[in-house]
Amino acid sequence: MKDSDRLLKYFLYISLIIIGAIIGIAFHHYYNIPLAETINLVDVGALVVTVFLAVYIPEVLDRKLQIKRDKKDLVEKRIEELQALYRRINLIVQSEQVLRPKDFLIVKNVSDICLHKLETIITLLTYSNMNVSFTKDITKIKKLCKEHESLLLSDNMEDEGFVYSKEVSAKEELLYNEIDKMTCLLIFKISEA
Numbered sequence: 001m002k003d004s005d006r007l008l009k010y011f012l013y014i015s016l017i018i019i020g021a022i023i024g025i026a027f028h029h030y031y032n033i034p035l036a037e038t039i040n041l042v043d044v045g046a047l048v049v050t051v052f053l054a055v056y057i058p059e060v061l062d063r064k065l066q067i068k069r070d071k072k073d074l075v076e077k078r079i080e081e082l083q084a085l086y087r088r089i090n091l092i093v094q095s096e097q098v099l100r101p102k103d104f105l106i107v108k109n110v111s112d113i114c115l116h117k118l119e120t121i122i123t124l125l126t127y128s129n130m131n132v133s134f135t136k137d138i139t140k141i142k143k144l145c146k147e148h149e150s151l152l153l154s155d156n157m158e159d160e161g162f163v164y165s166k167e168v169s170a171k172e173e174l175l176y177n178e179i180d181k182m183t184c185l186l187i188f189k190i191s192e193a
Helices: 003-030 041-094 101-127 135-152 166-192
Strands: none
Touching: 041 101, 041 135, 041 166, 101 135, 135 166
C-alpha cells in the first residue's frame, strides 16, 4: 500500500472520529440528556476493543485475501501462457502445409519452453501455500506434455518438404485438446482453492 493511500486512510478514520465527537457534543447541547457522573471502565474497554476490531480485522483480512488472490492470478496467468504456447504449436501442426525451417525451430523451442513453463507453474504452486494438492493434475499435464513433445519431434523434421502425417495431426489434436482441458480444470481448481 502506498504511503499516500495509508495517510488518506488514517485521515478518514480520524475525520470520522472527530465528526462523531462533534455530532455527540451538538446532540448533547441541544437535547439535555443526563450523563453519568462516573465512567464505567468495562464499557469503555468494550468500546475501544470494538472499534479496534472493526478497523484492524478487516484491514488484516483484506491484505491476506489480496495476497492470496495475487498468487492465484499469477499462477493462472502462467497456465494461460502455457495454453497459448500449445495453441501455437497446434496451429502449426494442423496447418497441413510444408513446414519451413522457422516452423521446426518454433516447434522445438516452444516444446522446451512449455516444459520449462510447466516447471515454473509447479514451483509457483509449491510456494503458494494454498493448502491443496495439485499433484495428480500436474502429473497428468506433465505426462501429456511429454507425449506431445515426443509425438511432434522426429529426426526427419528438417528434411525438405516435411509435412506432419494425418495420423500425427489427429493425435496431436487429441493431445492438444486433452492438455487444454486439463489446464482449464487446473485453473478452476486453483480458483476454488
